[in-house]
Ligand code: SF4
């Protein structure tokens with residue numbers, strides 16, 4: 136950091152970088168893995184559906200109606216996907232702002248995950264736009280709809296992606312062996328982190344605020360003026376549960392890349408995250424309870440939607456919260472992982488309840504996503520995993536940074 | 545690698561841009577509010593259910609002719625091909641007709657929702673849609689409490705369809721096609737203020753005909769389209785549960801908190817960062 140800039144060796148590097156990237160584009164490892172066998176046909180089918188969507192209109196592949204104009208692509212891909220990507224801002228906060236070094240080994244992979252999630256899930260938004268060629272309008276400034284929450288969210292998505300890219304860029308530099316660039320880029324990390332956390336706070340809650348004007352359309356058990364706060368608080372444990380879940384898979388699939396030291400650290404990390412999840416979930420549950428009592432909604436409980444609400448609150452908030460507590464008290468990784476999965480299901484439930492299931496729950500023709508919408512959603516997820524895997528296998532994300540990084544310090 | 549001064553200002557600068565953008569919102573509103581809005585007064589007691597308005601609307605806007613039979617108990621809805629429909633309801637005073645279309649709210653949720661200003665409350669009163677700006681996100685549809693904007697789901701170049709109060713005619717001094725052609729004179733065009741006075745007069749003069757209320761005077765913060773009726777409005781299928789505050793009001797609190805978060809949070813984070821870094825100083829490990 137304080138050492139004088141090291142002159143970069145411009146010699147062979149330049150011309151070989153291109154060749155290097157070309158060679159890296161080729162897939163690595165076995166081709167016929169179960170994941171590939173499932174994902175390739177789905178992706179191909181998804182691409183066909185996307186082409187049909189652009190030729191014949193959104194109605195050709197989706198079941199959206201005039202009453203329910205936002206369905207699975209927004210409610211799941213964007214709203215839920217971004218909640219899961221919340222792990223990146225929570226972890227960067229812990230590691231860079233609070234200097235909790237214990238979690239340092241998983242920061243890169245989480246930021247990568249977050250970045251790709253934004254690229255793909257926010258990218259899924261483009262599929263849902265009827266007139267995507269006008270998508271630049273709110274960005275280049277000829278028509279700023281500044282009173283729109285969606286305007287805010289769109290800008291924040293864009294800026295946050297840039298912030299995350301900066302946070303992740305040292306890994307790219309290490310992969311390319313660009314020493315000088317790495318130094319500059321990693322010097323920008325803290326600024327990017329602070330900016331990123333601020334943006335995340337606002338757009339995680341902003342996703343909830345999108346629905347504030349739909350007051351008469353969302354089932355009263357899920358609508359309150361506090362949706363933004365609820366969305367924000369739940370994004371903390373949604374993101375961390377995703378980190379736990381994704382970490383446990385990565386540690387199996389990419390175990391060769393992970394150093395012994397980090398393998399051992401993983402257990403401590405998972406237990407630590409469980410503690411934070413439990414805390415955030417407690418706050419969330421308490422908030423939900425306050426909102427419920429404040430709204431005087433007792434009479435609604437004894438209806439089918441009321442039972443559904445109770446299932447969400449008890450089965451997918453209270454229960455996983457207690458499991459997290461049990462998990463870290465008893466040091467049981469298994470319990471924590473199970474709790475993380477329950478929590479994630481709970482988040483999916485919650486976001487869909489606000490955006491799809493509880494949205495015009497009383498409409499004459501209710502919206503049920505078509506199989507094509509589901510295939511396109513899977514296409515988005517699978518493609519993201521492909522890219523994720525491609526990056527992990529090449530850049531020092533899970534694996535340690537190359538030697539020269541340490542030498543530099 | 546600390547956060548140096550330059551980095552901090554860079555962060556603050558981008559935050560500032562967002563603040564500026566938000567500021568323009570307040571300025572615009574004031575300018576608009578002292579222009580007189582035009583509106584339409586629809587007197588359902590005069591409507592005979594001839595559907596002339598439906599036909600003429602379709603003709604004027606180059607849309608397909610009305611479909612479906614106008615029958616009591618059958619609810620026809622506006623859609624991407626029909627900007628207005630007339631329905632017949634069985635009410636406590638017999639079978640009555642009612643026309644529905646965009647309400648041209650004083651503070652429209654659709655325009656507040658629109659991130660491109662494609663939906664826009666013109667200073668003349670009509671709420672219009674601009675295809676060069678719209679990106680088809682359908683957030684206006686999500687937000688409109690009357691479910692008015694409709695989307696062409698089966699087109700590769702889809703438009704948002706809704707009544708524009710014949711804005712093109714109005715700015716040339718004309719009046720909306722439906723108001724011009726209604727044989728029963730149930731549809732009256734004018735400034736909103738005149739229309740409210742007129743509606744009040746009719747209510748006073750026809751005490752035993754009208755219910756003592758103008759639908760749209762306060763609903764959803766006031767609308768440009770106003771209804772008179774001889775039965776409670778919910779019997780005619782109008783939503784009487786809507787709030788009287790405008791809908792954009794609901795997300796204002798959130799939007800107004802944005803600048804303060806941008807001003808307060810980064811320095812706070814920076815402070816925590818500096819505080820926790822000091823503790824770590826003796827450690828050799830670097831954070832990157
Ligand atoms: S009725 Fe709906 S579409 Fe019409 S102005 Fe009001 S909010 Fe906009």
Ligand code: SF4
Nearest residue numbers: 658678679681682684
């Ligand atoms: S669909 Fe078009 S008019 Fe409606 S909110 Fe989106 S950009 Fe605005």
